[in-house]
Amino acid sequence: MIRAVRRIIFAVSLTATFAAQAPAATSGESLYLGQCSFCHGKDGEGGRGATLQRRILRHAPDEAALRLVIRRGIAGSSMPGTALSDSEIDQVAKYVRSLGRRTIRPLPGDPNRGERLYQGKGGCPACHAVSARGGSFGPDLTEIGAARSPAYLRASVVEPGAEVPRGFVQIRAVTKNGGQITGARVNEDTFSVQIRDAGGVVHSLWKEDLNGMNVDLGKSPMPSYGSVFSKDELDDLVAYLAALRGTR
Ligand code: HEC
Ligand code: HEC
Missing domain, CATH: 1.10.760.10 (Cytochrome c-like domain)
Structure with missing residues (x-):
């Protein structure tokens, strides 16, 4: 009983400490910095993710669409979904919109x-x-x-x-009869692998027919x-x- 009460007191004081460190107004920002800036840049300037310094976002024309993109991610891209709560998503979405109002530095080139x-x-x-x-x-x-x-x-x-974006990872498969196929891994499951060679031909191979496979991660053609x-x-x-x- 006393233990339980102590634990509650501890939990309450912990919450109070966190609340003091991260006031509500900036929690969208801290969530963004923790989960999104890795790909979208500290100021939304973009990186391996899209630039968010835009008033109009291609996948998020309105607020509902923005929340959906953040929740579910974007299929076929490296934009992941998230397990954030509804209210956290609202805060991140607001923060993303605030990034969209920043002025963009024009690019130097023509x-x-x-x-x-x-x-x-x-x-x-x-x-x-x-x-x-x-x-x-x-x-x-x-x-x-x-x-x-x-x-x-x-x-x-x-x-x-x-x-190297997904679908373009280079792979080399060696078949049991000595053949070699090199190309981009289009798909792979437990029993088979599909490789697109430089000529655009897709080879579908059974793994049981292979001597081995070599994934050249990080190697680009x-x-x-x-x-x-x-x-x-x-x-x-x-x-x-x-x-x-x-x-x-
Ligand atoms: C692993 C990298 C990665 C992470 C982490 C990530 N994103 Fe993305 N995000 C992307 C990529 C890549 C795209 C562009 C997808 C496309 O258009 O094909 C994107 C697109 C978006 C878009 C749509 C942009 C547009 O122009 O329509 C929004 C909004 C967005 N991300 C918000 C977020 C938020 C908020 C978080 C954090 C909760 C986050 N992303 C985390 C990679 C990431
Ligand atoms: C011999 C074929 C070949 C030529 C020529 C080539 N590329 Fe690529 N490029 C690729 C392949 C394959 C990938 C995917 C693997 C990777 O990202 O390294 C790629 C990836 C890219 C990407 C990244 C795409 C993404 O979604 O991440 C960009 C941008 C790009 N190329 C631009 C160019 C430009 C600009 C030129 C000319 C100056 C060029 N490429 C010439 C084959 C080529």
């Missing part, structure tokens, strides 16, 4: 020059499609400016493989452009990519 580099010197359409024009070896870039931050886009071009473009050219290219928001 998107038109960037587009010419993309088409010409970069040879990017060989592997990437924008609005259904271009190859399908790499991810579709039609909406890449809405999904990723400028900093991430620059890193993707300068050091591909820093982070995309060449690095770090030494191909000057700093100004990279600025232009990133400005072009950041402007790809599915509207063209």
